[in-house]
Amino acid sequence: MASTGGEEEDASELKLGEDFLKAKCLMNAEVALILEKKFETLQQLSEDASSQFSQVFEKSLQYVKRFSRYQNPEAVKQVREVLSRNQLAEFEVCVIGNLCPETVEEAKALVPSIAKKDRMDDEQIEQMLADLATIKKYE
Template identity: 70%
Template sequence: MNCEVALILDKKYEQLQNISDDPLSQTSQVFEKSLQYVKRFSRYKNSETVKQVREYPSFQTVLSRNRLAEFELCVLGNLCPETVEEAIAMVPTIKTKGRFEDDDAIEKMLHDLSLIKKFE
């Protein structure tokens, strides 16, 4: 997810700053632009929140407990659809692979994600 990439690039940027007196000499324009992009489009800003999305406490993660493929997990985590219709439009396979008995299960998953975002 974008938020995970942002955390990784931030850590790398900090490491580069510690190595050199002039941190800009250690980073390329591509690195800078990539960092700016993922920060801008990250739905979750706090590292603990990112961890919660992947590792929801006391049971499997909000997204992976629904047996989502990595691609599906990333799309839903990055775009944070608000309705079942949006989620199915973005990731049609969540409905077609038979992992969800009905739309209520998808609604619950989206609700759990929105709660995490709300309390960030």
């Protein structure tokens, strides 16, 4: 149903399926900001707010709160800017933003597609990781 023309979905080759090609991909830190805001708004609106949240919502919130590498909304924005500057696909941006590789080798292992077809050389990847580390440091 979800596959496009019988082609199997595969994240390492950026085959995400038709509906997801145009979709916006979100880092854990971004999801955390959205869900926490939603959680607060709904809690203000009604007293028994907890009953309005699905299990999927609660488990997602729990997960993204724990697995966000950046907490400050300003830092999250900067991370996206740094990553977008490098002409990465949305999915690649989010994998790097979520897993925060520390070395060029690690980045290439986690996102094999960035090193394919000479898209980025080691120097560029190194610079990108250094920029991200700086943001983290001053967050």
